[in-house]
Amino acid sequence: NFMLTQPHSVSESPGKTVIISCTRSSGSIASNYVQWYQQRPGSSPTTVIYEDNQRPSGVPDRFSGSIDSSSNSASLTISGLKTEDEADYYCQSYDSSNHGEFGGGTKLTVL
C-alpha cells in the first residue's frame, strides 16, 4: 500500500492563487489517476478534479490539477480565490491492490 501526504492547512487572500500538494509515498504518481474533492463545513464532499486534470461540469476553470513525476506529487491549483472556496480539500488515488486511498486533507482558509 501507499500513502498520500498533504499539508495540514494553507491560507491565502481573496483574489490570489493557492497550490495544494499531494505526495505519493511509493509507486509512481503517474501510474494511477488522482482525484481532488472539496468538502465545505457540514457538507458532503464534491468532486472538483478527476483523472489528474479534468474538471466536472459546473466546476469553475479557476480549479486545475496537475501531476509532477519528478516530485511524485499531484497539485490542485485554485486561482482568483473566493471566500466560498474555503473548505477541506482531499486528494485521492488507488493502486494495483485495488485499494482506494485518500490524503489526510488540507484545510484552506481564505482570509
Added chain:
Amino acid sequence: QVQLVESGGGVVQPGRSLRLSCAASGFTFSSYGMHWVRQAPGKGLEWVAVISYDGNNKYYADSVKGRFTISRDNSKNTLYLQMNSLRAEDTAVYYCAKDLGKSITGTTKVDYWGQGTLVTVSS
C-alpha cells in the same frame, strides 16, 4: 440529476450488525461501480469498499475486510453495506459514492457523493 440517498445509520452496540442502503437515481445504476467511503467525527475521508458495475468484483479496506460486505441490487438501483462485528472505531458518517467507470479492477474515481448516514457504535 444524480441522486444518492443513504439510509440505515443509527446507534448500535459493539459486536452487533447494521446494514446500510443507498438508493440511486438519475443515472444508469447498472453501468457504474459504486463505493462506500466513511469519515469519523472530525477526521478525514477513508475509503471502505468498492463493487464493480455487475457486482462480480468487490474490494475492501484492510480495516473492514472480513467484517463488512458490499453488495448491490441492480434491479432496485440500490447499493448495500452489511456491517458485522462493529467496533467503536467504525463510528463515522458513511457516504455512498458513484464511480466514473465500471470499477472492474477496483479503480476509485468518484464523481458523485451522497449526503451520508451516521453510524455510532457505542454501548
